Amino acid sequence: MNTRSIVAAIFFAILSIPSLSFSQSSEQKALEAKRERLQNEIKEINRLLLSEKKERGNVLEQVEALDKKINVRQQLIRVTNQQSNLLNRQINANIRNISKLREDLKLLKDDYAKLIRKSYQNKTQNNRLMFLLSSESFFEAYKRFQYMKQYRDYRKGQGEKIVQKTDELVTLNRDLTEQRKVKEQLLAENVKVKNTLYREISSQKELLKTIRKNESKYAAAIDEKKKEARRIDREIERLIRSAIASSNKKTGKSSATRFVLTPEAKLVADNFSSNKGRLIWPVEKGIKSQGFGVYADKVYPGIKHQNNGVTIATDEGAKARAIFEGEVITIFTNKLGIKGVYVRHGNYISMYYNLSNVYVQKGDKVAVKEVLGDIYTNRFDGKTQLKFYLYEDTDRLNPEDWIYQL
Template sequence: MKSVILNIAVRIGFVLLLCLSLSAEAQTGEQKALEARKDQLENEIREINRLLFAQREQKGSVLDQMDALNQKINRQQQLIRITNQQSNLLNRQINTNIRQISKLRSDLEILKGDYAQMIRKSYENRSQQNRLLFLMSSTSFFQAFKRLQYMKQYTQFRKKQGEEIVVKTETLSTLNSDLTRQRKEKELLIAQNRRTKNELTDQVQSQQSLLKTIRQNESAYASEIDKKRKEARAIERQIENLIRSAIAASNRESGNRAATPGKFALTPEATLVANNFSANKGRLIWPVEKGVKKQGYGVYADAVYPGIKHQSNGVIIAADEGSDARAVFEGEVIAVLAVPGGNKGVQLKHGNFISTYYNLAELYVKKGDKVKVKEALGKIYTNRSSGLTQLKFYLYQDTNRLNPEEWIYRL
């Protein structure tokens, strides 16, 4: 009866350990995901420092400085949230380990007590004569057979008990090591969080100082905002006019008079390209080899006067000086942009999708060229007054604007 109870206890203990193990694996997966996101944020902060702050002291408008500060503050706030989540997760793991250690110690005490009792009984009945007498005193062959089976099972159970003690002792040692490591990790996270919060405080103070400077010269700031708006709208008008012209020319060439106005009449080959492009939504490469998103897509609040809203129909990506714009997908050059008094740009057709790369100082391709994914299209312009190298990237399906952040991988 006692052996049955012990067997049940061992099985229950195994199930509990299995559940705890599965829980630990889930927490490990969550921790890895948080660590990956933390690494990404830290890399983004380094890129913002390198690409947006490098020239800040000597060059750059107050608007560029404000944008850079806002981006860095935003990433630091996200980083603090991530490290807080990691710290909370470690707390849960530490508490789980403490409970496991307590249970294992209790189980070990019971196992060792039972094992010691079994050893004492084995010692008392250690002689071969006693075991032989136990078998010979059987009243029947069947009883003798059952007693022999019992002696074998008893020996195997004793061996299993010893092995269970070894396993639990090793598990206890591993958990104690994990607990020590987790507590050190938590201390490091707390220290990192403290440093990030101090940096954030410094950045917020810089932001407040810059805000004060801007508000002292509100008219100059408003003038700069208005100038940028007009420049952006002029570029976007030309982009959309070129798209409409390209659609009309393509449909004329195909001889498809029934084509819907503002939409490409696609050949089977162009349909295949469009379908492949669409299938890669969220996985397209960046239009630069290395960079950081400076301005996203859509409506956003003004950095200085939050009540004022701005509209961005594309994204702006900051890169290293001398960087090239590259094709996000295979396609055909359908137009070259040249804004009067501005810089150059390139439009690529991917079926009925159009990607536009603007703010180029030099072009490597011409209208009609077929390009491959990652192929360099031109050198991105570097503004000598601000020191910034920025690519403006737009995405359309026929004449409909798309959000590049939904199409480019992790943009």
């Protein structure tokens, strides 16, 4: 291989290393952010759902909270494994790059040694001066001088490349050492997470045994939960139909299932729709304790439950806030004094239920993040939970599709 080929090969090798490093670094950062989010979610589950005070609540809720934490911990293990696998690929890539750099460095040093020997021979024999003086013309002497200058610059460049390659080799070796340390830390953390997971699964099994000893009591608790959920759903849908009918009456229409939109209301609806997946949480801080849709019972998987919204656990004293600009169209209070607020966004409705106090009135225009009321705290189990619903006219929507990272 000649010198020019060697230099070209090394140049392309240098170009390829940063791009590989950049893409893997971006992926690693994304995984680290996801891992941090899952770790924070576990902390919030412990704080909001499984604190000492809340554990005095019913056993069924403890099982549900443990199940959620187990699921999050399993996600954390998967993400940590992904990080470890990515680091493996980075380590292997670094090993290949180090091997290639060592080969390139050897070729450069051999080539440089030849240049030094040739230069030394020329110098001792005074060949440079003779080379210039033997020129037949000034122009030829000038060309020979330029050639000698280029040769000197090339030799200097070869020396600089050796220094550069040596520095790169040192850096890659240092990166490799750091990557191996990070990998060892990730593997050690995964062992701890798995051990904790096994303990939580064992704890959940013990709780399930307790529940199954009191099957009749548990069945009654399920039945009560279903009745309450159905009652809330019927009331929500009745009030939505009433609000639609009241709004449409002003335009001379009688529909109770679809809003008749003014140009202004249509603009609000379009803006709301265009923000799908980016809407803010209806609380400043919290975790989703129950998602949308049909889900299997934790004790008897054959029994199915339906949640037409999402339930968000938060801190005592937390406030419900509007997820988007809109108009308060309904406020209601149930027999126990628990309140709910309906906010219209064109033909979309966001509904905030389980409030102890409300700060807005029907007809108020509200801005995004505006406080609507205080979220009720159950004094028996200490839980503070907002039940949040989302509708397009009378059609139920999954809030998880609309709220960012819900």
